[in-house]
Amino acid sequence: xxxxxxxFLTWVGEDFDTLMMLIWILPVIIFVFYGQRIQLLISSNExxxxxxxxxxxxxxxxxxxxxxxxxxxxxxxxxxxxxxSFFDYFTIMPVDMDPNGIISKINHLIRSREDFIxxxxxxxxxxxxxxxxxxxxxxLEIVTTLQLFYKHTRHLxxxxxxxxxxxxxxxxxxxxPFIMEEAVALKDAMPAIKKGxxxxxSIGPMIVGQxxxxxxxESAAFETVWSKTTFEDRELFLxxxxxxxxxxxxxxxxxxxxISSKKPDLVIMIDAALKLEGEDSASIAKGFGAAIGGxxxxxxxxxxxxxxxxxxxxxxxxxxxxxxxxxxxxxxxxNKANTVRDELYQMIRExxxxxxxxxxxxxxxxxxxxx
Amino acid sequence: MSKSNNKLTTCYTYLECNSCKIxxxxxxxxxxxxxxxxxxxxxxxxxxxxTKIFGVTMD
Numbered sequence: 274x275x276x277x278x279x280x281f282l283t284w285v286g287e288d289f290d291t292l293m294m295l296i297w298i299l300p301v302i303i304f305v306f307y308g309q310r311i312q313l314l315i316s317s318n319e320x321x322x323x324x325x326x327x328x329x330x331x332x333x334x335x336x337x338x339x340x341x342x343x344x345x346x347x348x349x350x351x352x353x354x355x356x357x358s359f360f361d362y363f364t365i366m367p368v369d370m371d372p373n374g375i376i377s378k379i380n381h382l383i384r385s386r387e388d389f390i391x392x393x394x395x396x397x398x399x400x401x402x403x404x405x406x407x408x409x410x411x412x413l414e415i416v417t418t419l420q421l422f423y424k425h426t427r428h429l430x431x432x433x434x435x436x437x438x439x440x441x442x443x444x445x446x447x448x449x450p451f452i453m454e455e456a457v458a459l460k461d462a463m464p465a466i467k468k469g470x471x472x473x474x475s476i477g478p479m480i481v482g483q484x485x486x487x488x489x490x491e492s493a494a495f496e497t498v499w500s501k502t503t504f505e506d507r508e509l510f511l512x513x514x515x516x517x518x519x520x521x522x523x524x525x526x527x528x529x530x531x532i533s534s535k536k537p538d539l540v541i542m543i544d545a546a547l548k549l550e551g552e553d554s555a556s557i558a559k560g561f562g563a564a565i566g567g568x569x570x571x572x573x574x575x576x577x578x579x580x581x582x583x584x585x586x587x588x589x590x591x592x593x594x595x596x597x598x599x600x601x602x603x604x605x606x607x608n609k610a611n612t613v614r615d616e617l618y619q620m621i622r623e624x625x626x627x628x629x630x631x632x633x634x635x636x637x638x639x640x641x642x643x644x
Numbered sequence: 645m646s647k648s649n650n651k652l653t654t655c656y657t658y659l660e661c662n663s664c665k666i667x668x669x670x671x672x673x674x675x676x677x678x679x680x681x682x683x684x685x686x687x688x689x690x691x692x693x694x695t696k697i698f699g700v701t702m703d
Contacts, residue, residue, distance in 0.1 A: 297688035470655055471678055471697050479696075482679055517677040601655055610696070641697055643679040 481635025
């Protein structure tokens with residue numbers, strides 16, 4: 274049968290609604306059967322771009338780290354191969370079906386890992402100073418974390434694609450902006466760590482470090498120092514990580530040592546805190562409780578000692594974004610040091626009386642900040 | 645100097661004289677550490693204390 278175009282046009286003209294219905298129903302049918310796949314395709318394309326960026330960040334930081342080690346440290350053998358094996362190290366967290374006693378298990382695990390890495394790095398290079406060693410540990414942590422981000426996001430992405438499972442990609446789609454924010458911050462943290470410059474998180478140690486000048490410093494715990502001073506007829510105990518190492522020290526152990534000699538009447542913790550969206554950077558906030566981040570073991574220890582000895586804990590924090598917290602300290606944050614110190618003295622005046630003892634802890638990474 | 649997303653960050657060191665309190669800002673040099681005294685004051689020969697090290701970002 275020959276197709277007559279004129280006849281077809283005449284038919285369309287007579288029954289235009291039928292044609293329109295056909296045109297509209299086709300996409301509906303396509304979306305009913307293939308909607309999820311189309312969504313998966315669009316979402317996965319965006320995620321793929323981010324995964325490529327993560328791969329790029331991992332490769333560039335790894336190269337940067339190895340270049341730094343080769344150019345600045347002396348080693349008997351080529352350290353690249355051994356360092357390369359560190360990038361893939363993993364940590365198996367303790368079983369939490371019975372959470373009783375899990376904190377001490379996590380503490381043991383983290384400390385063992387730190388000690389192992391420290392020992393390995395120390396054995397690899399000759400004449401390694403404590404500052405350089407701590408910098409290497411921090412740089413290694415950055416590369417390892419970026420590699421972990423890359424591997425995990427790629428795993429979730431490939432699993433969803435392999436199984437053509439759209440719901441599986443949804444959690445990744447929700448999480449990827451936060452992962453990318455942290456990844457960019459980690460990548461940008463490299464130059465400051467390499468040069469030993471203070472980062473946003475160093476604001477706590479910077480404030481306490483200034484108060485420690487011209488006092489006699491003693492070791493309180495591993496990579497942690499403390500000293501005594503006075504303020505308006507009150508005794509102040511000052512505690513911070515030992516600078517200018519790139520370390521957060523062990524404030525929990527330091528507190529334990531201090532309390533064995535004299536019990537303070539009040540503990541004030543100064544730290545950097547992540548700002549909420551809409552909050553100003555470098556704004557100051559006061560509150561209650563132990564202001565300390567990390568995996569939670571140090572906070573647990575401080576809270577435990579304070580509870581057993583009935584010591585109130587107050588907190589003074591300087592708000593900042595994740596990027597500001599781990600990259601070179603901004604002028605705005607550095608300028609807040611004097612204001613926070615004034616707030617601290619005001620807090621001491623308001624919450625204690627003459628003759629009492631106050632423990633002030635400067636929490637954070639003390640890279641580039643002495644005391 | 646570090647570069648990220650076309651943003652250039654320059655690191656500065658801020659020093660203050662312990663005696664005459666004169667202050668100065670210069671570019672960061674390796675070995676600068678907050679609360680170290682890397683140089684003497686040109687005016688009074690007192691010690692210049694590093695009070696802050698910070699970055700300034702330009703687009």
